[in-house]
Amino acid sequence: MKRFNAALRGELIKLAARKKYIIFLLIEVLICAFSMLVQALLSRFSDGFIRTGTFGLTFGLLGFFIRFFIPLIVFMAMCDLFSSEAHDGSLRASLLRPVSRFKLYLAKCTAVFITATLYLAALFAVTVTLELFTGGSLRTAWTGLWSYALDVLPLAVLVLMAALVCQLVPGPTLSMLVSIVVYMGLVIVGTFFSQLGGILFTSYSSWHNLWIGAPLPFMALLPKIALLVGYSTVMLMGGYLLFDRKDF
Numbered sequence: 001m002k003r004f005n006a007a008l009r010g011e012l013i014k015l016a017a018r019k020k021y022i023i024f025l026l027i028e029v030l031i032c033a034f035s036m037l038v039q040a041l042l043s044r045f046s047d048g049f050i051r052t053g054t055f056g057l058t059f060g061l062l063g064f065f066i067r068f069f070i071p072l073i074v075f076m077a078m079c080d081l082f083s084s085e086a087h088d089g090s091l092r093a094s095l096l097r098p099v100s101r102f103k104l105y106l107a108k109c110t111a112v113f114i115t116a117t118l119y120l121a122a123l124f125a126v127t128v129t130l131e132l133f134t135g136g137s138l139r140t141a142w143t144g145l146w147s148y149a150l151d152v153l154p155l156a157v158l159v160l161m162a163a164l165v166c167q168l169v170p171g172p173t174l175s176m177l178v179s180i181v182v183y184m185g186l187v188i189v190g191t192f193f194s195q196l197g198g199i200l201f202t203s204y205s206s207w208h209n210l211w212i213g214a215p216l217p218f219m220a221l222l223p224k225i226a227l228l229v230g231y232s233t234v235m236l237m238g239g240y241l242l243f244d245r246k247d248f
Contacts, residue, residue: 003099004107010094011111015077021115024073028065028119029126035061036130058127058144066151067187067205070119074155074162075179077112082166083175086246105163105240113159117152124148154204157228158183160235161201167242201231 015021036057085091094104128144162179169175189196190203204224 004103007094007097007099007104007107008110011081011108012114014081015111015115018080021073021077025119025122028069028123031069032057032061032123032126032130057131058124059147061123061127062148062151063206065123066120066155070116070155071158071183072180073119074112074116074159075176075183077115078108078159078162078166078179079172079176081108081112082163082243083170083172086170087172101244102240105243106236109159109163109236109239112162113156116155116159120148120151120155151206153225153228154201157201157231157235158205160232160239164235164239164242167239167246199227201228204228 039057082091085094095101097104099107124144161183165179165182166175169178183202186200186202190200
């Protein structure tokens with residue numbers, strides 16, 4: 001466990017050292033502030049017909065960020081830790097450390113997952129803070145927190161999918177492109193072919209919609225939970241097996 005924790009810290013340090021992730025975090029904050037400004041202007045010029053302060057911002061932006069913005073961060077981070085390191089030879093140095101390939105692979109995936117979760121947490125903190133300044137309540141914030149926490153599970157599946165793609169596709173640029181194309185393809189298929197949407201993990205990116213408001217019975221949700229767990233297991237083991245067979 002100590003070796004895994006050391007490897008995880010190393011991967012997190014690598015991501016933190018790249019300034020682009022700080023820039024994207026600032027972009028996230030600016031998008032939230034701009035959205036709040038637009039809502040405030042709409043409320044003012046519509047004489048209160050369009051109102052804010054009911055945590056519409058918190059839930060309104062969640063769909064965009066969890067489906068498009070944060071997946072982009074996941075793909076970039078995964079390509080940085082796998083494809084870019086394999087391309088420049090630094091991954092070979094990581095393999096010389098006293099840590100097994102499985103722990104190293106898992107550490108890289110976990111580091112990307114933590115990074116994505118931090119972006120999600122920052123989104124929640126910023127939107128809730130902005131909403132509180134415009135009349136939101138802490139009670140509603142709890143519902144928002146629960147919703148954001150639920151969306152972490154499908155986010156983990158996305159991370160493992162990106163890791164798998166990086167093992168299949170050589171080169172950081174091509175890996176990034178293929179990850180985006182595959183993900184968007186799954187999103188489009190799940191959107192326009194409802195009969196397939198139920199078996200694609202991308203259809204559950206807004207996982208909270210199944211639990212909040214008018215939730216489905218737990219027994220109806222159980223197969224969906226098993227589906228996401230199955231995707232995670234297959235992608236984790238498939239990606240690791242490919243990673244383990246590579247000669248860096």
